[in-house]
Amino acid sequence: MKILIAxxxxxxxxxxxxxxxxxxxNVLKEQGHRIEYITPDLFFTFPMPxxxxxxxxxxxxxxxxxxxxxxxxxxxxxxxxxPIGTMARRYCLKNNLKFTTSFHTRFDKxxxxxxxxxxxxxxxxxxxxxxxxxxxxxxxxxSMRKELIGIGIDDNKMITWTRGGNHGAFKNPKKIDLPHKxxxxxxxxxxxxxxxxxxxxxxxLEGTKIIIGKGPDLKxxxxxxxxxxx
Numbered sequence: 001m002k003i004l005i006a007x008x009x010x011x012x013x014x015x016x017x018x019x020x021x022x023x024x025x026n027v028l029k030e031q032g033h034r035i036e037y038i039t040p041d042l043f044f045t046f047p048m049p050x051x052x053x054x055x056x057x058x059x060x061x062x063x064x065x066x067x068x069x070x071x072x073x074x075x076x077x078x079x080x081x082x083p084i085g086t087m088a089r090r091y092c093l094k095n096n097l098k099f100t101t102s103f104h105t106r107f108d109k110x111x112x113x114x115x116x117x118x119x120x121x122x123x124x125x126x127x128x129x130x131x132x133x134x135x136x137x138x139x140x141x142x143s144m145r146k147e148l149i150g151i152g153i154d155d156n157k158m159i160t161w162t163r164g165g166n167h168g169a170f171k172n173p174k175k176i177d178l179p180h181k182x183x184x185x186x187x188x189x190x191x192x193x194x195x196x197x198x199x200x201x202x203x204x205l206e207g208t209k210i211i212i213g214k215g216p217d218l219k220x221x222x223x224x225x226x227x228x229x230x
Contacts, residue, residue, distance in 0.1 A: 002034045004073035006064070008082030009104075010039035013053055015190070017104045020163065021079055036071045038064060038084055051192075052216075057083045065091035076100070081107065081130050093133060101131050102138035102161065103148060109194065128152035180208035180229065191215030191230075201225045 005025065009017040025035040043063070045055035064087035068076070076092060076099040078085045085101075092099045107127065112120050131137045132154045138161035139145045149155050178184055184207055187200055192215040201209060201221065210229040211221070222230050 001074040002036065002071070003028060003075045003077065004036045004038065004068065004071050005077045005079055006038040006068075006084055006088035007079040008040060008057065008084045009054060009080055010037065010041070013055075015053070017079065020104070023166070036073060038067050038088065040084065042067070043084070053190075054082075060084055060087045061090075064088050065094075068092075068097075077102070078134070079104070081127065086130070089130065089133065098135045100136045100138065101134040103127075103131060103144065103153075104140070106147075124151040132157065178208075178210075180210070183207040185209045186212060188212045191218045191221065193217055197221065201228060 005021055007017070007021055009015065010021065011018060021037075025037070028035050040055045040057045043057035044059050045057050048054040048056050060083045064084060068088065068091055076088070076097060078088050078092075078099055078101045089099065089101075091097070107123060112118075112123075128151055132152075134157060137148075137153065137158045139148060139158050140161065140163065142160055145155070145158050145160060148158065183205075185200075185205055187195075187197060187210070189195055189212075191197060191211060191213045195215075197211065197217070198221070201211075201224075203209075208229060209225075218230065
C-alpha cells in the first residue's frame with residue numbers, strides 16, 4: 001500500500017511523536033509498503049509559542065490538499081492537530097476520503113498550563129471534534145483511552161496503539177561510569193512545566209538525581225536545585 005502520514009511534528013525536532021512516526025514508517029517499509037510524509041519542512045514555519053522546538057506551518061492551504069491529490073495514497077493517517085493535520089483533515093472531509101488519526105499529546109492540558117485564560121472546555125471540544133471524524137483513533141494506553149472518553153472522544157473508534165523499544169539499538173552500548181553518589185536517579189525528556197519534573201526534584205532521595213534534556217524550565221530549575229545534576 002501507499003500510506004501517507006500528515007504530521008506537524010517531524011525531524012529536525014526530537015521528541016516521542018517524531019520517533020514514533022519515523023520508526024512506524026521504517027517498519028511499514030520493511031513490510032513492503034511505500035510511505036510518504038507531509039511535514040513542516042515543506043512549508044514556511046514559525047516557532048510555536050512556549051514550545052519553540054515545534055515549528056508551525058503557515059502556507060498550508062491549498063498546498064496540503066494538492067500534495068494529497070498528487071501522492072494519491074491508499075491510506076491516510078493524520079498524526080497531529082496542528083496546521084498540517086487540520087488542513088489534511090479538511091481536504092479528506094471535503095473529498096469524502098477516509099482517514100485515521102492518532103492521539104499523542106493532551107494539548108488541552110498544555111493550554112491550561114501555558115495559557116490559563118483559555119477555557120479548557122474549548123480545547124477539549126476542539127480535540128473531540130478533530131478526532132471523532134476519523135475512521136479509527138489510535139491512542140497510546142488504556143488509561144489514556146479512559147481519559148479521552150471523558151472529554152468526548154468516541155470510544156467506539158479508539159484503538160490502543162502501544163509503544164515498544166528497539167532492542168537492537170542496545171546490543172553493544174558504550175558503558176559510562178558516572179562519577180556520582182549512588183543510587184543514581186535519572187529523568188530523560190523535555191524540561192518543561194507539563195512534565196512535572198519539580199515533583200521528582202523535590203523528592204528526598206539518597207544518592208544523585210540527574211536531569212537529561214532541554215527546555216524552557218532548564219535555567220530556573222538549575223538555579224532552584226543546585227545540588228542536582230543537569
